[in-house]
Amino acid sequence: MIKHDWTRDQIAAIYEQPLMDLLMQAQTLHREHHHANQVQVSQLMSIKTGACPEDCAYCPQAGIYDTGLDKEKLAAIEAVVEQARAAKASGATRFCMGAAWREPPAKAMPVLTAMVSEVKALGLETCMTLGMLDADQAGTLAEAGLDYYNHNLDTSPEHYGNIITTRTYGDRLETLAEVRNAGMKVCSGGILGLDESQNDRIGLLQSLANLPEHPDSVPINQLVKVPGTPLEDAEDLDPIDFVRTVATARIIMPRSVVRLSAGREIMSDEMQALCFMAGANSLFYGETLLTTPNPETDQDQALFKRMGIQTTQQGDPVKTYTPQAKSAWEQKVDSLAKDAMSL
Numbered sequence: 489m490i491k492h493d494w495t496r497d498q499i500a501a502i503y504e505q506p507l508m509d510l511l512m513q514a515q516t517l518h519r520e521h522h523h524a525n526q527v528q529v530s531q532l533m534s535i536k537t538g539a540c541p542e543d544c545a546y547c548p549q550a551g552i553y554d555t556g557l558d559k560e561k562l563a564a565i566e567a568v569v570e571q572a573r574a575a576k577a578s579g580a581t582r583f584c585m586g587a588a589w590r591e592p593p594a595k596a597m598p599v600l601t602a603m604v605s606e607v608k609a610l611g612l613e614t615c616m617t618l619g620m621l622d623a624d625q626a627g628t629l630a631e632a633g634l635d636y637y638n639h640n641l642d643t644s645p646e647h648y649g650n651i652i653t654t655r656t657y658g659d660r661l662e663t664l665a666e667v668r669n670a671g672m673k674v675c676s677g678g679i680l681g682l683d684e685s686q687n688d689r690i691g692l693l694q695s696l697a698n699l700p701e702h703p704d705s706v707p708i709n710q711l712v713k714v715p716g717t718p719l720e721d722a723e724d725l726d727p728i729d730f731v732r733t734v735a736t737a738r739i740i741m742p743r744s745v746v747r748l749s750a751g752r753e754i755m756s757d758e759m760q761a762l763c764f765m766a767g768a769n770s771l772f773y774g775e776t777l778l779t780t781p782n783p784e785t786d787q788d789q790a791l792f793k794r795m796g797i798q799t800t801q802q803g804d805p806v807k808t809y810t811p812q813a814k815s816a817w818e819q820k821v822d823s824l825a826k827d828a829m830s831l
């Protein structure tokens with residue numbers, strides 16, 4: 489039974505456990521609902537860069553901050569298709585297209601829908617992140633065949649006003665509702681390292697887990713501090729807090745795919761491995777994530793090989809929950825324990 493009425497205290501009780509207990513619970517639940525050693529890979533392309541009218545305090549693309557970013561107009565369809573083809577060749581199954589807008593302008597909609605259909609024709613899943621959507625825009629993108637729409641809640645409702653003043657938390661929830669109503673899959677998560685408190689991290693998870701349906705995909709980002717943005721000197725995030733947030737997301741949204749997103753460039757391989765242990769099962773490939781650096785694809789593939797992780801292939805069956813799945817895992821642990829005792 490999927491739960492949608494989490495209290496802060498309930499989530500805090502999960503988050504604050506001894507780390508080994510938290511990881512064990514997250515990994516056990518992960519195995520019930522997901523293939524244990526599989527990771528889904530997406531690739532993200534910035535299709536319109538910079539000059540955004542919003543004021544997100546972490547973002548180098550906000551027009552009001554002087555970050556030295558090269559602005560780019562909406563990309564040509566052919567350029568997008570070319571990158572999507574390369575993404576598929578490097579093992580991505582989903583291609584995400586991001587544009588720095590408050591909301592997509594009406595004149596861009598025909599170009600965006602053409603991008604969706606051409607990328608889908610390559611056999612890739614499609615995702616877009618274009619800012620706020622109204623019902624008509626969500627319907628148009630859904631009709632074009634867009635599979636996922638990303639719109640993050642970013643942080644807790646209380647901390648949100650310290651990070652963004654040009655749109656409200658309620659605006660974000662409305663866009664998520666339009667995406668869901670249009671029949672697209674919801675991708676929504678947040679960013680850690682925004683000088684938030686532990687209660688804010690828990691509040692973000694509560695907002696996500698108490699949506700009418702859990703997001704299909706929950707990206708957990710770590711702030712990449714960009715000079716020129718208000719958060720360039722934000723306090724460093726404790727990596728263990730990042731891992732705790734991933735594990736708690738896995739436990740309270742057991743069927744969602746939890747994605748490691750921005751900030752992987754500054755994570756060690758060991759920290760990423762701990763995140764996979766905690767239930768992360770998706771990441772972005774590619775040298776940049778919109779405008780911030782990301783590990784090289786080869787480096788990711790080498791880590792997967794060292795960890796024995798397979799990447800999800802298009803058409804792989806989704807694991808459906810059965811109570812037996814847990815007992816198979818437990819039986820394996822029991823039998824290993826017995827073997828160890830007989831030595």
Ligand code: SF4
Nearest residue numbers: 540542544547550588
């Ligand atoms: S995060 Fe998105 S909406 Fe906010 S400033 Fe950056 S591009 Fe604009």
